[in-house]
Amino acid sequence: MSRPIITIAELAKHAGQEVTIRGWVYNWRKKGKLRFIILRDGFGYLQCVVFRPEVDESVWETAVELTQESSVEITGVVAADERAPGGFELKVSGLEIIQIAPEFPIGKKDHGPDFLLNHRHLWLRSKRQHAIMRVRSELEFAIRDFFQRRDYTLIDSPILTPAACEGTSTLFETEYFGETAFLSQSGQLYLEPAAAALGKVYCFGPTFRAEKSKTRRHLTEFWMVEPEVAWLRFDGLLDLCEEFLSEIVARVLDRCTEDLERLERDVSKLRPTADGDFPRLDYAEAVAKLKALGSDIQFGDDLGGDDETLLTEQFDRPVLITRYPADLKAFYMQPDPSDPSRALAVDVLAPEGCGEIIGGSERSDSLEHLERQIAAHDLPRESFEWYLDIRRYGSFPHAGFGMGIERCVAWICGVPHLREAIPYPRLINRLNP
RNA sequence: UCCGCAGUAGCUCAAUGGUAGAGCGGGUGGCUGUUAACCACUAGGUUGGGGGUUCAAGUCCCUCCUGCGGAGCCA
Numbered sequence: 001m002s003r004p005i006i007t008i009a010e011l012a013k014h015a016g017q018e019v020t021i022r023g024w025v026y027n028w029r030k031k032g033k034l035r036f037i038i039l040r041d042g043f044g045y046l047q048c049v050v051f052r053p054e055v056d057e058s059v060w061e062t063a064v065e066l067t068q069e070s071s072v073e074i075t076g077v078v079a080a081d082e083r084a085p086g087g088f089e090l091k092v093s094g095l096e097i098i099q100i101a102p103e104f105p106i107g108k109k110d111h112g113p114d115f116l117l118n119h120r121h122l123w124l125r126s127k128r129q130h131a132i133m134r135v136r137s138e139l140e141f142a143i144r145d146f147f148q149r150r151d152y153t154l155i156d157s158p159i160l161t162p163a164a165c166e167g168t169s170t171l172f173e174t175e176y177f178g179e180t181a182f183l184s185q186s187g188q189l190y191l192e193p194a195a196a197a198l199g200k201v202y203c204f205g206p207t208f209r210a211e212k213s214k215t216r217r218h219l220t221e222f223w224m225v226e227p228e229v230a231w232l233r234f235d236g237l238l239d240l241c242e243e244f245l246s247e248i249v250a251r252v253l254d255r256c257t258e259d260l261e262r263l264e265r266d267v268s269k270l271r272p273t274a275d276g277d278f279p280r281l282d283y284a285e286a287v288a289k290l291k292a293l294g295s296d297i298q299f300g301d302d303l304g305g306d307d308e309t310l311l312t313e314q315f316d317r318p319v320l321i322t323r324y325p326a327d328l329k330a331f332y333m334q335p336d337p338s339d340p341s342r343a344l345a346v347d348v349l350a351p352e353g354c355g356e357i358i359g360g361s362e363r364s365d366s367l368e369h370l371e372r373q374i375a376a377h378d379l380p381r382e383s384f385e386w387y388l389d390i391r392r393y394g395s396f397p398h399a400g401f402g403m404g405i406e407r408c409v410a411w412i413c414g415v416p417h418l419r420e421a422i423p424y425p426r427l428i429n430r431l432n433p
Numbered sequence: 434u435c436c437g438c439a440g441u442a443g444c445u446c447a448a449u450g451g452u453a454g455a456g457c458g459g460g461u462g463g464c465u466g467u468u469a470a471c472c473a474c475u476a477g478g479u480u481g482g483g484g485g486u487u488c489a490a491g492u493c494c495c496u497c498c499u500g501c502g503g504a505g506c507c508a
Contacts, residue, residue, distance in 0.1 A: 027469075030470090031465065031467055031470075031471085032463075032464040033464085033465055034465050034466060034467075035467095036466080036467055038468085049467095051465070051466095052465090053465085068458090081466090083467080084468090085468065103443075103458070104458090105443075105458095107444060107445090107457060108457065109444070109458080109469075110445055110457090111444060112444085112500085112501085113500085114500050115444070170506080185507095207508085211505095212506090213505075213506060214501090214502085215502090216503095218506085218508085219508090222508070223508095302506090302507095304504085304505085305505095356507075356508065358508075359507080402508060404507090405508090408508095429499090429500085
């Protein structure tokens with residue numbers, strides 16, 4: 001059989017040749033004896049032309065039956081044509097219907113978010129969602145590659161956990177053979193012991209937060225990448241954040257040009273990030289700057305959403321906010337030796353008002369300090385005994401961070417709401433589909 | 434949980450307290466180059482549920498439900 005079955009991505013290699021392509025009808029237009037079928041196959045979009053005088057009458061009759069999202073196998077000659085989107089079109093000679101689809105719920109005009117989310121399984125077929133999923137996939141690959149090439153070991157942390165990382169109020173609970181288990185909200189506590197075993201480790205997986213937050217920046221299930229590095233100090237952690245972000249953004253810019261174009265993303269706003277050299281602001285400097293910009297923030301307050309937006313608008317690349325007041329941050333963070341009221345913590349805020357995408361810190365390596373912190377935070381001491389072992393058996397300086405994948409995807413793609421940055425978003429009042 | 438906004442055709446939205454309408458999608462017909470094609474015709478409604486005010490309620494009031502935006506919290 002000489003006629004190859006190809007994907008739309010391989011089209012250019014087959015110019016002038018008769019090929020078969022399998023896919024779905026994305027859209028169609030008719031003009032008298034002409035029918036244009038826009039076919040999508042997951043790899044691209046292709047205009048297929050059926051001209052009645054030039055095809056068998058059976059092919060024409062089949063073409064007339066097609067509806068949006070019907071599945072088909074189309075055969076024809078690949079022809080360069082300036083009038084075709086993408087530069088190539090298919091002169092149809094054969095058309096086989098796999099299935100005629102009934103009226104497709106998602107049309108060409110606008111839809112509301114509730115409707116689209118109810119049809120997320122079908123919404124994924126649209127060009128915009130297709131592009132976002134491609135960027136997400138490339139970003140995740142870039143992240144794994146970043147760590148793999150630097151000799152990190154991937155440690156898959158558990159999803160079912162016996163206790164909280166930062167308290168139980170925001171955890172999903174489930175019955176576990178007569179006990180209570182919680183869905184993990186971070187792999188960090190499990191990574192720290194692994195860092196003692198393997199030096200440089202990271203985890204990459206879903207995490208769960210039962211926070212009743214209803215904003216564009218929150219999901220109840222989201223994916224997080226968390227590196228944890230033995231012997232890494234705070235300054236090294238800041239360098240790691242910068243190197244990491246600049247490299248993965250550069251990679252996506254390089255490999256997802258078409259997708260970012262389809263998303264109408266202004267990539268000039270992302271380029272500075274790829275160069276690194278992120279501004280670093282001490283928390284006190286950040287507060288002073290915000291006050292000068294008109295915020296009513298006081299020293300000791302956490303940065304609000306408006307503050308983050310205001311701050312990121314001052315820079316063309318991510319900004320690192322360092323050394324927060326310790327009581328704003330988690331129990332396991334290392335106090336700043338020059339001022340113990342501050343923690344060696346960093347938040348990375350992405351530009352264009354996107355806000356926090358990374359939170360990290362140097363971890364406390366003192367058993368006594370952690371014991372005091374656990375008591376001060378009213379955490380169940382017995383649940384953390386295993387974690388405290390890390391400070392008993394060869395305590396070591398170490399640091400790490402966590403990055404929310406969806407926030408990074410949303411920023412890179414320029415989509416305003418996290419619900420589009422994950423295939424099947426889980427929100428406070430949405431579990432379906 | 435709190436504050437604000439909304440709910441009308443399959444979808445997106447109109448409609449001074451006074452005859453419920455358009456675009457898209459569906460159906461029928463027309464057109465040899467369309468780019469969310471276009472043109473003509475056509476079908477399609479318990480105005481989110483319940484209660485109230487009024488001669489008269491999609492519109493005003495109360496209440497519940499659902500969604501959206503924001504706050505807090507975080508990645």
